[in-house]
Amino acid sequence: MDAETTVRTLFNLAGVSPPEAEMAAFIEGYPATRASLDLLYAVPDTPLTDGILVFRPAD
Amino acid sequence: MTELPLTMTDAATALRSGELTSVDLTEACMAAADRLDETLGVYIARYDETALAAAAEADAELAAGTDRGPLHGIPIGIKDIIACQEGETTGNSVVYDANWYAGADAPVVARLRAAGAVITGKLTTMEYACGLPDPDKPYPIPRNPWDTTTWPGGSSSGSGAGVSAGLFLGALGTDTGGSVRLPAAFCGITGMKQTYGLVPKAGCLPLGVTLDHIGPMTRSVADAAAMLTVMAGFDPSDPSMPPGVTGEDYGAALTGDLSGLTIGVERANHLGRPGADPGLVEIFDAAVAELAAAGATIVEVEIPLYAEVAAATMLCWPVEAFVFHQPWLAERWEDYGRWTRAVIGNGALLTAADYDQVLKVRRLGKAALDELFTSVDLIVGPTCATGAISYDTLNWDSLMHTLFTPYWNSVGNPTLSVPMGFTAGGLPLGLQISGKPFADALVFKAGDAYQRRTGHHLALPALASPAVAP
Numbered sequence: 001m002d003a004e005t006t007v008r009t010l011f012n013l014a015g016v017s018p019p020e021a022e023m024a025a026f027i028e029g030y031p032a033t034r035a036s037l038d039l040l041y042a043v044p045d046t047p048l049t050d051g052i053l054v055f056r057p058a059d
Numbered sequence: 060m061t062e063l064p065l066t067m068t069d070a071a072t073a074l075r076s077g078e079l080t081s082v083d084l085t086e087a088c089m090a091a092a093d094r095l096d097e098t099l100g101v102y103i104a105r106y107d108e109t110a111l112a113a114a115a116e117a118d119a120e121l122a123a124g125t126d127r128g129p130l131h132g133i134p135i136g137i138k139d140i141i142a143c144q145e146g147e148t149t150g151n152s153v154v155y156d157a158n159w160y161a162g163a164d165a166p167v168v169a170r171l172r173a174a175g176a177v178i179t180g181k182l183t184t185m186e187y188a189c190g191l192p193d194p195d196k197p198y199p200i201p202r203n204p205w206d207t208t209t210w211p212g213g214s215s216s217g218s219g220a221g222v223s224a225g226l227f228l229g230a231l232g233t234d235t236g237g238s239v240r241l242p243a244a245f246c247g248i249t250g251m252k253q254t255y256g257l258v259p260k261a262g263c264l265p266l267g268v269t270l271d272h273i274g275p276m277t278r279s280v281a282d283a284a285a286m287l288t289v290m291a292g293f294d295p296s297d298p299s300m301p302p303g304v305t306g307e308d309y310g311a312a313l314t315g316d317l318s319g320l321t322i323g324v325e326r327a328n329h330l331g332r333p334g335a336d337p338g339l340v341e342i343f344d345a346a347v348a349e350l351a352a353a354g355a356t357i358v359e360v361e362i363p364l365y366a367e368v369a370a371a372t373m374l375c376w377p378v379e380a381f382v383f384h385q386p387w388l389a390e391r392w393e394d395y396g397r398w399t400r401a402v403i404g405n406g407a408l409l410t411a412a413d414y415d416q417v418l419k420v421r422r423l424g425k426a427a428l429d430e431l432f433t434s435v436d437l438i439v440g441p442t443c444a445t446g447a448i449s450y451d452t453l454n455w456d457s458l459m460h461t462l463f464t465p466y467w468n469s470v471g472n473p474t475l476s477v478p479m480g481f482t483a484g485g486l487p488l489g490l491q492i493s494g495k496p497f498a499d500a501l502v503f504k505a506g507d508a509y510q511r512r513t514g515h516h517l518a519l520p521a522l523a524s525p526a527v528a529p
Contacts, residue, residue: 007408014381014407016388018400026404033405036370037413040420043367 003030063087065517067228067282071129074121081114081121081132084228085177088134092179092226095522098207100199101136101221105180106145110134113177120175129285129310131175136222136230138215139181140188141165141273142262150187150264151198154387154394165262166294167231167273174289179227182217188233188266189214189380190399191453203245204520205486209447212242214266218276219246224523229277229286235266235376237442237464239274240476244442244489247478249506249516250276251283252464253291253499255471257304261296265383267376268299269418270468279516280477280506284309287499304497312500313507317353322505323360323435329463335444339488342480343441346490346509350439353508360435365466368424371417372465378414381406398455421469428470429495437505438493442476446486463491473499477506478515487515 001009007027011018018026063084064070073079089107096102117132137143140150142160149155164172172178183201185191192200192210201216203209204224211220215232219242222230232239234252243250251274258273265271275286291306324347330340351357380403381388384395392400409417431438443461467474472493479490490509494502510516 010408010410011404015385016392016404016407018392018404022400022404025401026408029405030408033374033408036374037409037416039367039370040374040416043364043420043423045423 003027006030065519066279067129067133067277067285068279070133070228071131074132075126081117081177082111084132085110085114085134085179088179088225088227091224091523095224095226098202098522099204099220099224100183100201101217101224101226103139103149103151103181103183103198103217104146106178109145110177110179117175117177127173127175128289130171130289133176133229134179134227135171135176136179136182136218136227137168138184138218138230138232140184140233140264141168141231143168143178143181145178146181148181148264151184151196152186152395152399153196154391160262163262166259166296167290168262170289171286182215182221182230184216185214186396186399187264187380187384188235188238189376189402190396191455191458192216193396193398196396203447204523205247206447206484208451209449209486210245210453212245212447214238215242215276219243219248219250222246222248222276222278223520225519229275229282232274232276233263233266234272234274234468235270236372236468237462239272239276240442240464240474240489240491241462243276243476244478244487245447247487247515247518247520248276248278249280249283249478250274250476251287251503252467252474253287254473254496256300257306257497257499258287258290259294259297259300261294265379267379269379270372270376272468280475280503280510281310281313283475284313284503284507307500309500309503312504314504315353315508315511317350317355317505317508320355320436320501320505321434322350322355322357323431323438324357325360325362325438325440327361328365329440332444332460334460336446336482336488338482339441339444342488343490346479347439349509349512350505353512355505358435360431360438362431362438362466363427364420364424367420368469369466371420371424372469373459374409375414375417375421375469377403377406378409379406402455425470428472432495436494436498436501440491441479442489442491446482446484446488467493472496473502475502475506477509478518480515
C-alpha cells in the first residue's frame, strides 16, 4: 500500500479528518515515520519473560 | 534593600534567621514578574492574592514555632497542565475541559502546599506539553532570559524561564521526552526527571502515559532534592506507581564526595553530532574532569540500542496522546495549534502492532541498560547538542536535532540536567546525569558534587539582576 493510501486509511479508521494541506504533510512525512519503525523492527529479538515494562525499586 | 537569596536552601535559612519573611520573598518574586513577564511570557495565570495569604500564613507559622521544612514559605510556580485549586488548567490550549479537577489540587501540588510552599501561579507550556509556541493562539510566547530572541525550551517553558529569571525559586515541570531537562539546560537551571513511577501523576494532563514524569525545576540540585523529597511516594490515584513505593530524604545524600563511584562517560551517542555547538566537547570534558576531581572513577561506555530506544520514545507518546485527544481532534481539529496537530496526528499512523513493537524495544533497551549499569553507578552526557534555539530557526526538526533527552523516558531511569557552562554566544549548556532505577539520591549526589565545585547554576541572565527585598 502506498503512503497516501495508508495515511488516508489510518486517519479514516481513527475517526479524524485533517484538512487537505495537513493531510499532504502527513503523507509526505509518513516514510520517515515508517523508517523509524523499521529501525525498531530490525532490533534483534531475545526471549522476554516480562510482558509489560515495569519499574520496581528492586530493579 | 537586601539582596534576596538565589536558592531555596539559602532562602530557608534566611526565613528562619529572621533576615527575611515569606511575604518579602513572595513580593520580590511578584515584582520580578511585574517587570519581566511581559517580555518572558512565563505566566498563564498569577495567584498573587492567595500567594500573599499563603506567605503570611507561612510567616505566622514560623513565628509560632511550626516549621514545615525546606519548602516552608518558598514561592513555587506550577506548569499549566497540573491542577491547582486556585484556577483552571488550560494546557495552553483553547481545547480543554474547564471542569477538570476544578477547585482541586493534583496530589503533587497538595504535597507541596502541605510542606508550606507558596503557589504563585500557572506557567506557560507548549500546548498539552507537545506543540511549539503558536502566535495564532491566545497564550504568551515564552522567551529565554539569556537571550529573548531564543526559545527557553519546552515543554516546561515558563517553569524554566521563570526559575532562571527569579520569578519564583522553584517550579513543577513535566517530562515525557525531555520537557524538564531541555528547558533546564536552555535556561541554565537544574531539572530532574526522577525514576518513572516515583511521583504521582494524577491531576496532570497526560501526554504519553507510559513516559510522563512530573519533576522539580530549581536553581540548584539541593533545591531539587528538597522538592522531590516532598513530591515522591505512593499515591493510590496513580496506577503507574509501584505499590508502596516511597521517596527518601534526598538531601541527606549530598556530601560533595564521589569517592567509590564509577561514572560512565557516553560520547558515542552524544558527541560529534553535525551542527553541535563547537564548544560542547571541551565544556563536557571539563565537567567530567570536575566529577573525577570530586572522587569518581571515570570510564568510557556506550549505551546499547541508544538510537532505537530514543526513536521508541518519539514514536510512543504521539500514539498515547492521540488516544487521549481523539474525541476532541475529531470535533475540533483546527482549534489545536498547528504544531500540536502535526505531532499528535502522527500518533494515528502507527498500527497496534507498531505500538507493541515500540514497547518491546523499550523492554529490550531497558534490559540492555540494566546490564550496562552492573559495571557503572552513573552515566553522563550532555543534555543537548546546542544552546537555546533561535525563534528564527525553531521547528520540530531543529528541536529533535539538539535533544539527548528522549532515550531516558523510554527506560524510566532517573536523569538530572545541571548547567555546565556557556556557548561562545553566552547561552547555557546542560550536563545530563543518569542512574539506576530508584537511585535518584545518587544522581542528586553527583549533581550536587558538581555544583559545589562550579558556579554555573548560580549565574544569572543580565535581565534578571539580583532581586532585593522591598
